[in-house]
Amino acid sequence: xxxxxxxxxxxxxxxxxxxxxxxxxxxxxxxxxxxxxxxxxxxxxxxxxxxxxxxxxxxxxxxxxxxxxxxxxxxxxxxxxxxxxxxxxxxxxxxxxxxxxxxxxx
Numbered sequence: 001x002x003x004x005x006x007x008x009x010x011x012x013x014x015x016x017x018x019x020x021x022x023x024x025x026x027x028x029x030x031x032x033x034x035x036x037x038x039x040x041x042x043x044x045x046x047x048x049x050x051x052x053x054x055x056x057x058x059x060x061x062x063x064x065x066x067x068x069x070x071x072x073x074x075x076x077x078x079x080x081x082x083x084x085x086x087x088x089x090x091x092x093x094x095x096x097x098x099x100x101x102x103x104x105x106x
Contacts, residue, residue: 012059016052023048 024045030036068078077085 009059009063013056016055020045020048020052 027036027041027044031038031041071078
């Protein structure tokens with residue numbers, strides 16, 4: 001499951017990188033031909049890079065949500081749930097130990 005998600009994430013990153021490279025190539029060509037000002041080209045590429053970063057973050061967030069849902073469906077606990085349960089068990093073990101000592105003294 002993790003590998004599938006990683007491949008999907010990497011594929012989407014690859015897509016955005018190719019898009020940025022192609023856009024850069026087209027813009028350089030337009031600038032060279034005098035059909036676009038260099039500042040306008042840089043602004044467009046900056047906007048494209050910003051959108052790609054936003055998309056990357058949205059994809060990462062969605063993958064996290066899908067992963068959490070899938071793990072819950074399979075009955076796995078989160079790290080936070082595990083830590084909480086571990087604390088409860090440690091507390092109960094201490095209580096049992098204290099009661100055990102008391103009963104031995106009597």
